[in-house]
Amino acid sequence: MIKKRLIYILLFIISFAMSIYSGSLLAGQTFILKYIEDSATKELFIEHLILFTGFYLILRIVKRKSIIVFAVSFISGAYLYLHQSATALILDLLYIRVLICLGDILLLFIRKKYTEESRIAGVLNSFVIGSLFYIISICILSSLHIASIKAVRVYTFGLVVFTIAIYLWLRIFKLIEIKPYAISEYENILELKKRNYFCAGVAIMLSALLLQLGRINIALDYDSLRYGLRSLSVLIGNTGIYDKLGTVNDVYVYPKGLEILTLALNNKISFGFVLSFNYLCAILVLICVYEIIAVCSDNINKAWLGIILVSVTPAVMNMSISAKTDMITLLMQLISVLNMCLYVKKKQGYYIIFALVSLLASLIYKPTSLLFSFGIGVSNLIYLFFLYIFNKNKSENVLRDKNNYFASVIYLLTFPVLAIVLVYARTYMLTGHIITSVYSSVWYKLGIETKYPYTIGIYKSGGMNMSSGEQVDMLYRLFQLFIAPTGEMHIYIASPTVIITVLLGLSVIFTVRFLFENRENRGIFAYIGILLSVDAAVSLISLFILNQIDGNYFILFFTLVIITVCFLTETDSVKYLFRGLLPCIVFAFFITGVTNWAGVSGLSEIVKGGSVFGIYNHHAKFLDRDLKERKEFADVYEDLTALGNPRTLLLSDDNSLSVLGLDIRTYTDITGSGGNPAVVKTLEHFKKYLDYAQIKYICVDEEYLKGRQRASDVVKYMYEEGSTEVYKKYGDVVIYKVTVK
Numbered sequence: 001m002i003k004k005r006l007i008y009i010l011l012f013i014i015s016f017a018m019s020i021y022s023g024s025l026l027a028g029q030t031f032i033l034k035y036i037e038d039s040a041t042k043e044l045f046i047e048h049l050i051l052f053t054g055f056y057l058i059l060r061i062v063k064r065k066s067i068i069v070f071a072v073s074f075i076s077g078a079y080l081y082l083h084q085s086a087t088a089l090i091l092d093l094l095y096i097r098v099l100i101c102l103g104d105i106l107l108l109f110i111r112k113k114y115t116e117e118s119r120i121a122g123v124l125n126s127f128v129i130g131s132l133f134y135i136i137s138i139c140i141l142s143s144l145h146i147a148s149i150k151a152v153r154v155y156t157f158g159l160v161v162f163t164i165a166i167y168l169w170l171r172i173f174k175l176i177e178i179k180p181y182a183i184s185e186y187e188n189i190l191e192l193k194k195r196n197y198f199c200a201g202v203a204i205m206l207s208a209l210l211l212q213l214g215r216i217n218i219a220l221d222y223d224s225l226r227y228g229l230r231s232l233s234v235l236i237g238n239t240g241i242y243d244k245l246g247t248v249n250d251v252y253v254y255p256k257g258l259e260i261l262t263l264a265l266n267n268k269i270s271f272g273f274v275l276s277f278n279y280l281c282a283i284l285v286l287i288c289v290y291e292i293i294a295v296c297s298d299n300i301n302k303a304w305l306g307i308i309l310v311s312v313t314p315a316v317m318n319m320s321i322s323a324k325t326d327m328i329t330l331l332m333q334l335i336s337v338l339n340m341c342l343y344v345k346k347k348q349g350y351y352i353i354f355a356l357v358s359l360l361a362s363l364i365y366k367p368t369s370l371l372f373s374f375g376i377g378v379s380n381l382i383y384l385f386f387l388y389i390f391n392k393n394k395s396e397n398v399l400r401d402k403n404n405y406f407a408s409v410i411y412l413l414t415f416p417v418l419a420i421v422l423v424y425a426r427t428y429m430l431t432g433h434i435i436t437s438v439y440s441s442v443w444y445k446l447g448i449e450t451k452y453p454y455t456i457g458i459y460k461s462g463g464m465n466m467s468s469g470e471q472v473d474m475l476y477r478l479f480q481l482f483i484a485p486t487g488e489m490h491i492y493i494a495s496p497t498v499i500i501t502v503l504l505g506l507s508v509i510f511t512v513r514f515l516f517e518n519r520e521n522r523g524i525f526a527y528i529g530i531l532l533s534v535d536a537a538v539s540l541i542s543l544f545i546l547n548q549i550d551g552n553y554f555i556l557f558f559t560l561v562i563i564t565v566c567f568l569t570e571t572d573s574v575k576y577l578f579r580g581l582l583p584c585i586v587f588a589f590f591i592t593g594v595t596n597w598a599g600v601s602g603l604s605e606i607v608k609g610g611s612v613f614g615i616y617n618h619h620a621k622f623l624d625r626d627l628k629e630r631k632e633f634a635d636v637y638e639d640l641t642a643l644g645n646p647r648t649l650l651l652s653d654d655n656s657l658s659v660l661g662l663d664i665r666t667y668t669d670i671t672g673s674g675g676n677p678a679v680v681k682t683l684e685h686f687k688k689y690l691d692y693a694q695i696k697y698i699c700v701d702e703e704y705l706k707g708r709q710r711a712s713d714v715v716k717y718m719y720e721e722g723s724t725e726v727y728k729k730y731g732d733v734v735i736y737k738v739t740v741k
Helices: 002-029 032-037 039-061 065-082 086-106 119-143 149-172 196-214 222-228 257-261 272-297 300-311 314-321 326-346 350-364 369-391 406-431 437-445 474-482 497-515 522-545 551-568 571-594 618-629 631-642 667-671 683-693 709-720
Strands: 648-651 664-666 697-701 724-730 733-738
Touching: 002 032, 002 497, 002 571, 032 039, 032 571, 039 065, 039 196, 039 571, 065 086, 065 196, 086 119, 086 149, 086 272, 119 149, 119 257, 119 272, 119 326, 119 350, 119 406, 196 272, 196 300, 196 314, 196 571, 257 326, 257 406, 272 300, 272 314, 272 326, 272 551, 300 314, 300 551, 300 571, 314 326, 314 497, 314 551, 314 571, 326 350, 326 369, 326 522, 326 551, 350 369, 350 406, 369 522, 369 551, 474 497, 474 522, 497 522, 497 551, 497 571, 522 551, 618 631, 631 697, 631 724, 631 733, 648 667, 664 667, 667 709, 683 709, 697 709, 709 724, 709 733
Parallel strands: 648 664, 648 697
Antiparallel strands: 697 733, 724 733
């Protein structure tokens, strides 16, 4: 025991030294000190130090479970109310619960024969099926040309009411029975409360989770505002998601599963409802990580440590308050892993089908999931292949149940397959390609051209080409990713921090130790080892071919590293591991507090004098900002609204007109990354685009034209030849009416 303590004291020293080293590099070569000196950042850390202290004392001192739950809930609720996050979160909780109930209903006859032994796995599988059904139904309504945003909201409301009614009816007649959570199979969770490290870890986790909610309303990053939160203008038209809406950028034709799933939550008043949905997906990720570790190790002590480590990892949790699709994609991938782990433990074939369903479901949320989900699929096949080889002489084939479940398999696979076909149909209809992004280069080599305006003559959209292929310094990139992201902003704001580096080293040490000791769970060890190895290889390939190192691409790998270490650590070493990692945990929490995809400091403003149902009004905030800072854009908004919100092309770096819910297309999208500059190469090309996109007005910011010669020329020449006329001037901002016939 003394030797073990000395080893973890050494781990503490290493963790402390690496955290100091990484922090010093960041302080010297990034803007991190600027954020630290900001008064809003200081207030954030003071507020969360108070939160941590309060949670720790409650968990440590209070004896009764009911009082603990009430006290923690009261503090969290007050925090959410003050930072105007409660209403959206509660409504989204109801929405997700309905999707789970819908999944329960759709899986009713399946579970008469095949019931998941893990209650959490059952809930997550139901969420997958319920979500797929909803997405499929919106696609079908769109194919029938009846899916306007109003119709989608009415349909969603009706589906919610119908689902609740049917679910309650099934519960009354006990056709659906709720299994209790099988915590007793591992150990009594109340016993953990007696342990000091557990109380400290949970207090850190709760503080980290609330931190994200505290700033969810102000951390509006560029990509979220560009496409994730603009579904009302760039995804759905008058008849549905298959309408051509005049967009010219690869990001608008990606698989839009998440955007479809949150269409009814999207509104012009507040983005909080869409963002809260993504945040709740992050909570489901934590629950899934917990269950994977608990299933693999039969120990909830390890499982709690796992979710504590994930909750403070900036690369993972900073994605929870963005409208990017990484979080729900990670959730689908981890649900697949959970089902495979259950298969390894229970040898019930239906878990393989559930694993496949969720893995296929991940493909409709993010284009890069094709690569990383493929890695999980390969891992599953490798494991099953070796399992078959080593068991082929046994009388019972462990890859199949005794009963014939062919019909059930077809039924379950129908959901993801149909969703993939219908979601990717939109991409195909708009571009001529099944899937875009870097994959489009494959279609070009096969002689399959893309549709206008993504190809004009020999000019192709930037998003339709492979990366530059330039040589990259892999050692430098690995240093940036795992030690100190000083040269890549995309790592800096989605950093795994040195906590993943230390855990990666521990995973190697623990693996070697496991191989030389006679232990149980050899099957789980083999599967987790294969999974982590394959995903590491896929991540290295991605790191090599990517033009920029997006830290969020590797969140599956970071999560698997945490799962592996927690699974392999000895039961009586969990507290020592936590203490040894404490410097890294604190450092990761600190980096989380000063980084996010929007690059903002502090927390959402505290509500003063109450607010309307606790909803953060982004529309009013942006309009107020424009009235104070750039009144001309506030005037433009009022005039375009009075004109009936005509489709307008915006030439400006200011994104307020897009954020305010107007039907805006941007010049930056056309000529920037993922766009097609050929659209503005000649006036004839540009006029053709204006007609194609049904652009009625062009809003020009004179400041934007400085240093952009082609943009300036296009505006000038269109006006000189009479294709546009000045509608109204607002200081440095001008609105031109398009007169192209």
